Amino acid sequence: MATVVPEESTASTEVKAHEVRPPRKPSASQIAAARSLPNNNEAVWPAFTTKLPSSLYIDEDRFDEEHRKLFMTLPLPLAPSALLAEPGSxxxxxxxxQSVILTRDKDGKVHALVNSCRHRGSRVTENDEPAKGRLMICPYHAWSYDLSGKLMAVPRREVFGELDKSELGMVKLPCVEKGGIIWVKMDHEANDDFSHVSDELVADFDALGVADMHMFALRKHEVEGNWKLILDTFLEGYHVIRLHVQTVGPLYEDTVVQVDRLGSHLRQTSARVGFTKDILAQNEESVDDLRRVVTYVYTLLPNVAFICSQDYCNMLVMQPKGVGKTIVHNFMLTNVNPQSEKLRQKWEKSLELTDGLAFPEDFSASAATYQGLTTGVVKExxxxxxxxxMEHYHEMIEEMVARA
Known part of the structure; x- marks a missing residue:
């Protein structure tokens, strides 16, 4: 179970009717995973020990291999669809x-483009917040492109002689939108095979209604640690009541986790405080009711933790900048676009508890672990x-590296 903060009961909050979304049925797989959990007071944890070499986290050659075989080969979950909520953005x-421009054209189709002008290679845009417009204009010489990447205008075109604009569109990257997530391949010569985005995962995300969620906030963190050490934090609940003892830890208890492979991805299902099968049976009809009694945490391989709290989700994207440096983007997605001030305040409080308190503790622990491993004293x-x-995740990463 990842670090997730319980929400306050909506019963104490004034919520307008249009801020409560219609009931959504959970997937059969989500229900089955929840039903597999024991009552919290009857939990029995498996007892075993496996080991991972520390080189997986600190070796430069290993990092380079992962970049080639994972990040330049697999479809990467770059952002939630909610980042580009409106056509023309x-x-x-x-x-x-490399830098990528994600666009949603006027017809609602998503494109991924290499952020490089075909004139002199300059970055076409620096906007890291969504912008709206019919054209993207390179600031260097004002070559302009539409949101599909087509070259539309060249100032003083006559000075270029026989210039064929149709051959000078921005370089496109293979891209697909599934399950409310925008998936992109970083190699522009890669094929359009997106089977990595498994049907099982998409079915769960469709049940959760990810495609219809609202992007409440986007936060950026720079962590001095290996990207897999950060992701490991969201692959286990052992640390929650210990690392977070001064923040959210007292709100939790140790619970057994059901781990399922969804094609090339993982789902962890864990019980909330006071969970019993009787309570579960009363909350199976809608996925939002189900999320009140269990927590789903999805690992989108290779680099994303997607955490489902009661009425919001966090999508944490790990972006490796070096073997010991990672940028983490935290997208907070809410079930609806809040209109009432009380609901906004409620989610602002949840944002502060997660992004302001709990997640920084996770990031600090990951950085401290990286520093400890670089001493060379701990080999495993x-x-x-x-x-x-964690065991499942690292087995899957090794499988992907081996066959790439």
Whole structure:
């Protein structure tokens, strides 16, 4: 279970009728995972120990191999669809070795473009917040492109002789929008095979209604640690009541986690405080009711933790900038676009508890672990029975690296 903060009961908050979304049925798989959990007071944890070499986190050659075989090969979950909520919008996403412009054209179709003008290679936009416009104009010489990347205008075109604009559109990257997530391949010569985005995962995200969620906030963190150490934090609940003892830890208890592979991705299902099967049976009809009694945490391989709290989600994207440096973008997605001030305040409080308190504790622990590993004293890291998802994750990463 990842670090997730319980919400206050909406019963104490004035919520307008249009701020409560219609009931959504959970997927059969989500219900089955929840039903597999024992009552909290009957939990029995598996007992085992496996080990991972510390080189997976600190070796430069290993980092370079992961960049080639994972980040330049797999479809990457770059952002939620909610980042580009409206047609006619675009945004710059830096990371993974090159800058990308994500756009949603006037017809609502998403495109991914290399952020490089075909004239002299300059960055076309620096907007890291969504902007609206019919054209994207390079600030260097004002070559302009539409939101599909087509070259539309060249100032003083006559000085270029026989210039064929149709051949000078921005370089496109393979891109697809599934399950409310924008997936992009960083190699512009890659094929259009997006089978990595498994049907099982999409079914769960469709049940959650991710595509219809509202982007409440976007926060950026710079962490002096390896990207996998940060992701590991969201693959186990062993740390929650210990690392977060001064913040959110007292709100939790140790619970057994059900771990399922959804094609090339992972789902962890864990019980909330006081969970019993009787309580579950009363909350199975809608996915939002289900989220009141269990927490779903999805790992989108290779680099994203997607955490489902009661009425909001956090999508944390790990962007490796070096073996020991990572940029983390935290997208906070709410079930609806809040109109009432009380509902906005409620989610502002949740944002502060997660992004302001709990997540920084996770990031600091990851950085401290990286520093400790670079001493060379600890050759192996241990995984125990409350860290089952970590074992699955690293097995899957090794499988992907081996076959790439």
């Amino acid at each position: 675009f945004v710059c996403r830096d990371g993974f070795g 890291l241990m995984i125990g029975g409350m860290e089952v998802a």
